[in-house]
Amino acid sequence: MAGQEISKEESLSLKGYRHACHIMLYADTDAKLFGKIPIKHIVLMQMRFDGLLGFPGGLVNPAEESLESGLSRELWEEMGVALNVAPEDHCSSCVAPSPPQLVTHFYTKKMKEEDVREVEKAAVTAPDHGLEVMGMVRVPLYCLRSGEGGFPAFLSHSFISNSRSQLLSALRALGLLSWAALDAAVTQADQIRQSTQQ
């Protein structure tokens, strides 16, 4: 579910639409899984109250505040940190495939590894922890030798609205994974989904 891309300015002139803003926080890392599989990048998502994966953020009313300050407010509620989001962090805006009359605005922000750790620590004591947010999760971007473990298995889970395609587009645009690796992981994820539906 990708949704239809639209410019931020055009989306703000739509009548009767709600606006949701979400962000992908990420960092580079030298860490290695089992001491040998390079993690390369830390990418944060969250397990939501409804059991779906999504990015931190939420609904913003552009009549009352800018998209960026509304997103910062949501981040404080969900992760307990004051993070400044700038217009330059904007990545895409989409008319969401569902629910109706929703525009999803997506941001990305690169951080230092130690700052991502601070966000993860703070999230546990944030107002929404255990309520609207069940926990932050890191996206495993590697593939294990079986071919299915790691990123393909992660992608086979259920995602809210167009967050899965936001993740894939951002990884591609930021060069965190190659096109070939992304395509292979999506194909593997489809196979995992089919095999687990039986």
Ligand SMILES: O=c1[nH]cnc2c1ncn2[C@@H]1O[C@H](COP(=O)(O)OP(=O)(O)O)[C@@H](O)[C@H]1O
């Ligand atoms: O990560 C995401 N990417 C894109 N859309 C999302 C994401 N998370 C939630 N949404 C959509 O945005 C809307 C607002 O969701 P959210 O639960 O984050 O906001 P809220 O906490 O203000 O209610 C929902 O309709 C949902 O479909």
